[in-house]
Each structure stands twice: as structure tokens, then as C-alpha cells.
Amino acid sequence: MNLDTIPRISLTHLPTPLEEAPRLAKKLGLRKLLIKRDDLTSLGGGGNKARKLEYLLADALAKNADVVMTDGGPQSNHARMTAAAARKVGIDRCILFLGGPRFDRFYGNLLLDVVFGAEIRFMEDATVKDMENxxxxxxxxxxxxxxxxxxxxxxxxxxxxxxGYVRGMRELAEQLDEDDKAPLVILGVGSAGTLAGCALGLRLFLPQAEMIGVSVAGRAKPMRETAAQNANGAANMIGVNEHFNTDDIVVTDDYYGERYGVPSEEGNKAILLAGRTEGLILDPIYTGKAMAGLIGLAQSGVIDPNRTVIFIHTGGSPGLMAFEDQFRTLAKFERVDMDKS
Ligand SMILES: Cc1ncc(COP(=O)(O)O)c(C=O)c1O
Structure with a gap:
């Protein structure tokens, strides 16, 4: 297997912690819930993209790149982390093509894009294809x-x-006690690269695990197809004889709400529950919706309560800071003004 010989550049401190979340588990009627804290990757505010960027930036450097370009929504964590990664490896130009609703304030991830000195090309309501072009x-x-x-x-x-996530699952397998080696792994799915890496990594290093992806960005079928293709491509690269069909990848699309990028009430409630049981920070676009999926699957009995559940916390906390309006009423925030006298 060539996993350790393909060039990679260290961008973060690994392994990320694996923490038990007993208070949240109790609320959901689960025996054991573990959180893989990939929100704590140290690169540019943290999140899942650090693991992917370790390979992608190594490739960019090998090709003598002097400009890195990527695309996403205005609150893209991926874009923000790419901007940080480019700086960290000394590539001084990063151009971000951001498509979506018009924005006036540079807050959340956008503020960090500006701090990292990325050039932003805003494309109002652009599709992925438009941005790629x-x-x-x-x-x-x-x-x-x-x-x-x-x-x-x-x-x-x-x-x-x-x-990056093939390695991530090897890391996870090394952190688990023998009793936890047949877990149910749950994670949010956007462009399905994390899902692809996890699918291959679990098959190689934790073969008794099962995985459910929770879509945050639309219907499950195309995500399952993309993940299977990327997992097959990754298997090829590292020289392992593994093959994935669409049916090997499980994704639920019951929790993405109205559409990608628009917070859902269930996701926002999940953010408050995780914050108020475990002090965890989730975000309205990715991890809040993914946690809403975990909660829904636990409450509807899809999850065996005796099975160890692992939530891959993929990050996104800067995004939360862009959605204060969502929580004013929901969080029942009240300020107590003290008498000055
Ligand atoms: C915080 C967070 N979680 C999950 C995801 C989804 O990862 P993927 O695009 O690999 O499916 C993203 C993608 O941007 C993200 O930023």
C-alpha cells in the first residue's frame, strides 16, 4: 500500500482527539458516543479540509504552483482553509471563486479569507459549473x-x-479500544470527498464499522456515486484492490433542509443541544445538520443504542459566527442589564 509514500505536507497536528460525549449520548439514549475532533485541526481555524489539503498542497508545490485557486459558497470553510494553507506553504496568491447569495458584510469565514489575504471573486448565484469555468x-x-x-x-x-481521510480512518482505528471496533460512523456530506476517504479508510482499517453520511447539500444518489468514484480513484492511487459501487455508500438526505447553505431548524436545535450538553461548537451549514441527522437516526431507532457511535466533527465553527440572526429567538437570549448605581 502506497498511503505513506504519496507526497504529503504536514499542515496540522495529528492525531486529532477522540472524545467521549456522555451527556449528549444520554440525551439521545445511546450507550456510547465518541466525537472525532477534526474541528481541532490547527490549520486556519480548523476543520476537515486540513487532511485533504495536506495532499493537495504537496501536489501544488511539486508542480511549482505560485497561485492556488478554489471555489465554494461565500461561507465556504474549504475556501478559508485553502487560503490559510497556501500562506502556510509560502504560495502567496490564493484566488477564491465564491458563488451564492449577495453579501455585504465580511463575517465568519469571509473575514478569515480577508485576514489570510485571499483574492475574492464573487459570482452572485453562480453554479459550481459557472465557478469552475x-x-x-x-x-x-x-x-x-x-x-x-x-x-x-x-x-x-x-x-x-x-x-487525507483514508489516513484519518487509520488514525481513528488506532485510537479505538477493542470493544469499540465495530462502530457506526456518522458524518456530514457536501462534496463527498471526506465520505469517499472514510469509506476506503474504514474498509481497510476498521472493516467491521458501518457508516452513514448525512447530506447537507441535496439528494443522496449523486453523492453516493461521486463518493464511490473517488474512493475507487483513491484505492487505485494507493495500490489496494478495493472496489466501491454506489450501493456500498450509505447517505441519508432527510436532514439538509431547504437547500445547501440555508440553515434548518433541526440543525440549529442540534447546535444548541451539542453546545449545551458538551460545550461543542457546530455550525448551521454542515455539522449542525449532520448532528440533526445523528439525532434523528437515534430517535427513529435506526441506530442500535448499544452500538458505539462515532460522530466525525468536521469543523465549520467560523461559519456559526455568520448566523447570529438564526439564534436570537431560538436560543431565548436575554440580557440582564445591571443597575449602574
Ligand atoms: C465543516 C464541514 N463539514 C463537512 C463538509 C463536507 O465535506 P465534503 O465536502 O468532503 O463532503 C465541509 C465541506 O466543506 C465542511 O466545511
Missing amino acids: AMTAEAATLSAQGASPYIIPIGGSTPLGAL
Whole structure:
């Protein structure tokens, strides 16, 4: 297996902690809930993209890139972490193509993009295809000027990026006691690269585990297909004889709410529950919806309460800071003004 020989650059401190969440488990009627704290990867505010970027940035450096480009929504954690990663490896230009609703304030992830000095190309209501086309066009212009641009597809979700989570699952397997080695793993799914890496990594290093992805961005079928393709690509890269069909990948699409990028009430309630039982920070776009999935699956009896459940906390906390309006009423916030006299 070539997992340790494919070039990778260290961007964070690993392993991330694996923590038990007994108060949240009790609320959900689960015997044991473990949280894999990938929100604590140290790169640029933390999150799952650090593991993918360790491979993608190593590739960019090997190709002598002097500009890194990627795309996402205005509150993209992936874009924010790519901007930080580019700085950390000394690539001083990072261009972010951000598509979605118009925004006026630079808050949450956008504020960090600005702090990291990324160039932002805003594309109102653009599709992924629109952003990809714009990136390709700008890369062609830059190349013609003598620069060496490196494009990272949305979410860093390529077979190479997925290797980060193959390693991540090996790391998880090494952290588990024997009794916990047949867990149910739950994680949020956007561009499905994390899911792809986890699928391959679990098959290789924790074969008795099962996994349910919780879609935060639309219907399950295309995500399952993309994950299977990326998992197969990753298996090829590291030279293991594993094959995935769409049916090997389980994703529920019952919890993404109205659409990607729009908070859901269940997700927001999950944020408050996790915050108030375990002091965890989830976000309205990814991990809150993923936790809403875990809660829903526990409450509907899909999860065997005696099975160890592992929630992969993929990060996103800067995004929470952009959604204060969502929590004013829900959190029943009241300020007590003290008498000055
Ligand atoms: C906090 C967070 N969780 C989960 C995901 C989903 O990961 P993936 O795009 O690999 O499916 C993302 C993607 O941007 C994210 O930022």
C-alpha cells in the first residue's frame, strides 16, 4: 500500500482527539458516543479540509504552483482553509471563486479569507459549473502571463484529497479500544470527498464499522456515486484492490433542509443541544445538520443504542459566527442589564 509514500505536507497536528460525549449520548439514549475532533485541526481555524489539503498542497508545490485557486459558497470553510494553507506553504496568491447569495458584510469565514489575504471573486448565484469555468478561464490567463496556477476543485474532493481521510480512518482505528471496533460512523456530506476517504479508510482499517453520511447539500444518489468514484480513484492511487459501487455508500438526505447553505431548524436545535450538553461548537451549514441527522437516526431507532457511535466533527465553527440572526429567538437570549448605581 502506497498511503505513506504519496507526497504529503504536514499542515496540522495529528492525531486529532477522540472524545467521549456522555451527556449528549444520554440525551439521545445511546450507550456510547465518541466525537472525532477534526474541528481541532490547527490549520486556519480548523476543520476537515486540513487532511485533504495536506495532499493537495504537496501536489501544488511539486508542480511549482505560485497561485492556488478554489471555489465554494461565500461561507465556504474549504475556501478559508485553502487560503490559510497556501500562506502556510509560502504560495502567496490564493484566488477564491465564491458563488451564492449577495453579501455585504465580511463575517465568519469571509473575514478569515480577508485576514489570510485571499483574492475574492464573487459570482452572485453562480453554479459550481459557472465557478469552475471562471477558474479555468482565469488559470489560462495567468498561465499565458507566465504564472503557474493550481486549481483545487470544490471541497478538495478528488481521489488525492480523499487520501487525507483514508489516513484519518487509520488514525481513528488506532485510537479505538477493542470493544469499540465495530462502530457506526456518522458524518456530514457536501462534496463527498471526506465520505469517499472514510469509506476506503474504514474498509481497510476498521472493516467491521458501518457508516452513514448525512447530506447537507441535496439528494443522496449523486453523492453516493461521486463518493464511490473517488474512493475507487483513491484505492487505485494507493495500490489496494478495493472496489466501491454506489450501493456500498450509505447517505441519508432527510436532514439538509431547504437547500445547501440555508440553515434548518433541526440543525440549529442540534447546535444548541451539542453546545449545551458538551460545550461543542457546530455550525448551521454542515455539522449542525449532520448532528440533526445523528439525532434523528437515534430517535427513529435506526441506530442500535448499544452500538458505539462515532460522530466525525468536521469543523465549520467560523461559519456559526455568520448566523447570529438564526439564534436570537431560538436560543431565548436575554440580557440582564445591571443597575449602574
Ligand atoms: C465543516 C464541514 N463539514 C463537512 C463538509 C463536507 O465535506 P465534503 O465536502 O468532503 O463532503 C465541509 C465541506 O466543506 C465542511 O466545511
